[in-house]
Structures are given as structure tokens and as C-alpha cells.
Amino acid sequence: MGRGSEIESARVLAARTRNGLTGRSLMLHGVRGVGKTVLLRALQHELDRRGWLTVAVEAQRDPDARALARQQLERGLLAGARRLASRSERLSDTLASALSTLTSFSLSVGAGVTLGANLQPARGRADTGVLELDLVELVEDLAPALRDAGTGLAVFVDEIQDLEASTLTALLAVQHQAAQQGWPFSVFGAGLPSVPAVLSEARSYAERQFEYRSIDRLGADDATEAFAGPARTAGASFTPEALTLLVDASGGYPYFVQELGFQAWQLAPGPDLITDDDARLAASAGIDALDAGFFRARWERATRAEQRFMRAMAADHDAPSLLTDLVERLRKRKPSDLSVARRDLISKGLIYASARAELAFTAPHMASYINRRHGEG
Ligand SMILES: Nc1ncnc2c1ncn2[C@@H]1O[C@H](COP(=O)(O)OP(=O)(O)OP(=O)(O)O)[C@@H](O)[C@H]1O
Numbered sequence: 216m217g218r219g220s221e222i223e224s225a226r227v228l229a230a231r232t233r234n235g236l237t238g239r240s241l242m243l244h245g246v247r248g249v250g251k252t253v254l255l256r257a258l259q260h261e262l263d264r265r266g267w268l269t270v271a272v273e274a275q276r277d278p279d280a281r282a283l284a285r286q287q288l289e290r291g292l293l294a295g296a297r298r299l300a301s302r303s304e305r306l307s308d309t310l311a312s313a314l315s316t317l318t319s320f321s322l323s324v325g326a327g328v329t330l331g332a333n334l335q336p337a338r339g340r341a342d343t344g345v346l347e348l349d350l351v352e353l354v355e356d357l358a359p360a361l362r363d364a365g366t367g368l369a370v371f372v373d374e375i376q377d378l379e380a381s382t383l384t385a386l387l388a389v390q391h392q393a394a395q396q397g398w399p400f401s402v403f404g405a406g407l408p409s410v411p412a413v414l415s416e417a418r419s420y421a422e423r424q425f426e427y428r429s430i431d432r433l434g435a436d437d438a439t440e441a442f443a444g445p446a447r448t449a450g451a452s453f454t455p456e457a458l459t460l461l462v463d464a465s466g467g468y469p470y471f472v473q474e475l476g477f478q479a480w481q482l483a484p485g486p487d488l489i490t491d492d493d494a495r496l497a498a499s500a501g502i503d504a505l506d507a508g509f510f511r512a513r514w515e516r517a518t519r520a521e522q523r524f525m526r527a528m529a530a531d532h533d534a535p536s537l538l539t540d541l542v543e544r545l546r547k548r549k550p551s552d553l554s555v556a557r558r559d560l561i562s563k564g565l566i567y568a569s570a571r572a573e574l575a576f577t578a579p580h581m582a583s584y585i586n587r588r589h590g591e592g
């Protein structure tokens with residue numbers, strides 16, 4: 216709910232592609248639990264049902280990140296190509312040649328799954344083992360078949376701030392070249408608020424490659440509907456005060472809406488009306504549940520030293536913290552004394568650099584949780 220303009224952008228891209236034009240894809244960024252993943256999947260679905268070849272990759276920090284990312288890319292491409300081939304009665308020449316390039320791409324980049332006995336790997340195409348070079352050739356060879364169909368190839372990367380560096384630069388470089396050559400290839404992504412900075416650092420032109428969208432909490436109307444809609448479907452409703460109370464308590468964060476809505480549903484004694492009292496109980500039970508789950512899981516992921524660091528940040532409540540203030544609060548001498556904890560907390564996805572020499576929590580209301588549950592004294 217409330218994400219109509221992003222969906223509309225995907226439709227516009229699909230329409231432009233159908234007319235032989237290129238367009239910019241979306242890069243979603245925002246804090247934890249605002250609905251980025253759900254929206255990214257919805258965008259993928261929009262293109263999927265218009266016949267695009269779509270691939271989903273979820274980046275992860277892992278010693279094997281490079282191999283994992285490539286595997287996902289390769290498997291996704293193969294699965295997508297199978298869908299595409301199964302839709303056409305007979306493989307057109309352009310499609311058959313595209314698929315044989317994909318077969319050699321798969322042999323060089325991944326496990327080497329073949330698409331069918333009659334498809335030999337294309338000789339000398341997409342077979343160097345260097346992702347960027349192979350992907351360029353693959354996209355180039357896929358382009359005619361996709362263009363015939365009026366569709367394109369789109370890769371959807373979730374948690375893109377964690378994508379292994381060489382895979383990320385390869386995707387950005389190929390998209391850049393595709394835009395110049397008019398090949399229908401797009402990378403969509405979602406991740407933390409640091410995503411625009413991470414991408415610009417990987418490739419300076421990344422700034423112009425995407426339509427960056429900051430995904431924020433839901434507005435009051437959308438949040439209200441996020442509570443009321445599912446209830447309505449189940450034949451239930453809220454009193455107006457109960458709705459206001461729950462919307463306020465959720466702060467409009469979809470993840471919190473979900474938790475509070477669940478609690479209200481569990482706690483209401485009647486089958487069809489959620490009263491003010493039910494909502495009050497649900498708000499307090501919801502916060503307890505978030506403390507014990509969502510927040511605690513994040514807190515426990517940090518070492519003692521990192522927890523001290525986060526406690527120092529929590530003194531700023533929900534506002535970002537200046538590195539210089541943290542140095543003072545943690546009784547250090549200079550910012551570099553904090554660089555290990557800072558780096559590890561960023562890599563654990565708990566905080567991000569909101570600006571130069573400034574840090575913020577990736578989870579909304581993390582500071583309130585820390586002050587509530589782990590305050591000093
Ligand atoms: N537009 C929306 N309206 C109502 N609820 C939503 C909306 N988008 C997402 N949700 C719900 O909010 C929760 C969080 O969504 P999602 O996982 O997409 O967030 P996220 O931004 O990807 O979080 P993270 O940064 O932790 O990956 C999910 O339970 C989802 O069902």
C-alpha cells in the first residue's frame with residue numbers, strides 16, 4: 216500500500232522498452248522494515264508479467280559472497296530463460312542464439328547447467344570467466360530476442376549495499392554500457408540508506424544510472440489502511456480511536472504495523488470489533504514483542520564493545536550521532552580510536568554512515584529500545 220508511484224515507474228520503463236527506448240530503473244533505499252523487499256518483489260512481478268526475463272539476487276556478507284552472488288545470477292538467468300523459451304512455441308533464431316550464449320555464460324560463471332541438448336554453448340561468447348565481460352556479451356546477445364519480444368532483462372538485487380564489490384561493479388558497468396547501446400537491461404536494487412553512497416563509490420556514474428527512491432514510513436492514511444484493510448477482509452473493524460492509537464504507536468513503519476496488527480488481532484476478545492482498550496493492550500504487547508524479537512536480535516548481534524558504542528549513540532535518541540560526540544562519550548582521544556567498532560557495526564548492518572562523520576541506526580527506534588532496555592544504571 217502507498218507505493219503506487221514506484222510501481223508506476225516500472226510500468227513506464229516497460230512501456231518505453233516496448234517502444235524501443237531505454238529508461239532508468241529504481242534504486243530503493245531506507246531503514247529496516249519500511250517495506251523495501253516487498254516493493255522490490257512487486258516491481259519484479261510487474262516486469263515478470265509483462266514477459267521480461269527477471270532475476271532476483273539477495274546479496275549477503277559471507278566469505279563466499281562472490282561465488283554465491285554469481286551462482287544466484289546464473290541460476291536466475293537460466294530459470295528466466297527457461298520460462299522465456301517455454302512461452303515461445305518454436306525457438307526463434309535470435310532466441311536460440313541468445314540461449315546458447317547463456318549456456319556458455321553459465322559454463323564460465325557458474326556451475327554450467329545446460330538449457331537443452333540441442334543448445335550448444337556459443338563458441339567465443341561470454342566464456343572468459345570475467346563476469347563483466349561475459350555479462351556484456353550475454354546482454355548483447357540477448358538484446359535482439361528481447362527486443363523482438365518488446366521486453367528486457369532485469370536483475371533485482373536486495374540488500375545491494377552488501378553485494379560483493381566485483382559483482383556490483385560488473386552490474387553497474389554492464390548497465391552503463393547497455394544504456395549507451397540501447398540494450399534492454401536494467402538493474403533494480405534495494406538496501407539501506409547508505410546505498411546511494413555505496414554505489415557512487417563503486418562507480419562514479421552510478422549516480423546518474425538510477426532513479427533513487429528513499430522509502431520512508433507510511434503516511435497516516437496508508438498506515439491507517441494497513442491496519443484497517445486486512446481487518447476489513449476478515450470482516451472486522453477498529454473504533455476510530457483504536458486506529459489512531461495503533462497508527463501512532465507504529466510510527467508508520469510497516470514492520471511495526473504488522474506486529475501491532477497481529478497483537479490487536481490476538482488480544483481482541485470479540486470477533487468483529489477492536490476497541491480502544493484492545494488497541495492500548497496491543498500497543499504495549501506489540502512493543503514487548505518487538506523488544507524481545509526485532510530489537511533484541513540486533514542488540515545481541517553486537518559484541519560488548521559494540522554495544523557500548525551503540526549505547527553512546529542512543530544518547531542522541533533517534534537523531535544521527537556525530538563521531539566527535541561519540542569520541543567524547545566513550546572517552547576516546549580521536550575518531551580513529553572508534554574505527555574498528557564503527558566498521559564492524561556497519562558490516563553487521565546495525566548502523567550506517569548517514570553523512571560524513573555521522574552515524575545512525577539502521578533500525579527505526581533502535582535508540583529508544585536501547586535506552587529503555589539497556590540504559591546505564
Ligand atoms: N506498503 C506496505 N504496507 C503495509 N505493510 C507493508 C508494506 N510494505 C511492507 N509491509 C510489511 O512490512 C514488513 C517489512 O517489509 P520488508 O521486509 O519489505 O521491509 P524491508 O525494508 O525490506 O526491511 P529490511 O531492511 O529489514 O530488509 C513486512 O512484514 C511487510 O509485509
Ligand SMILES: [Mg+2]
Nearest residue numbers: 251252253373
Ligand atoms: Mg528487506
